Amino acid sequence: MTNRITTVAADMGDVGSLGTGFDVIWAEGxxxxxxxxxxxxxxRPLLRPGGCLVxxxxxxxxxxxxxxxxxxxASRTTRHA
Known part of the structure; x- marks a missing residue:
């Protein structure tokens, strides 16, 4: 299965350079x-049609x-626009 999965570690607030067409985006807490x-x-724009956001x-x-x-x-929660 590892040849079918690509993981990406990125700044979740700055994802514009990642492209599109992801099957799954997994955001854990x-x-x-x-x-x-x-x-x-x-x-949302990163997902392919029918892709899933978890x-x-x-x-x-x-x-x-x-x-x-x-x-x-509370000390770790920062809101961005």
């Missing part, structure tokens, strides 16, 4: 860092996350 709507807007995001499994956890993620 990362779209929030540039803003979910921004991520969708920037990544996105996972942070989900709290407790009613109230600890202050340490909230502060950790």
């Amino acid at each position: 990362s779209a929030y860092s540039i803003g979910f709507e921004t991520a969708l807007r920037r990544w 996105v996972t995001e942070l989900v709290w499994f407790v009613g109230e996350p600890s202050e340490i956890a909230r502060d950790f993620f």
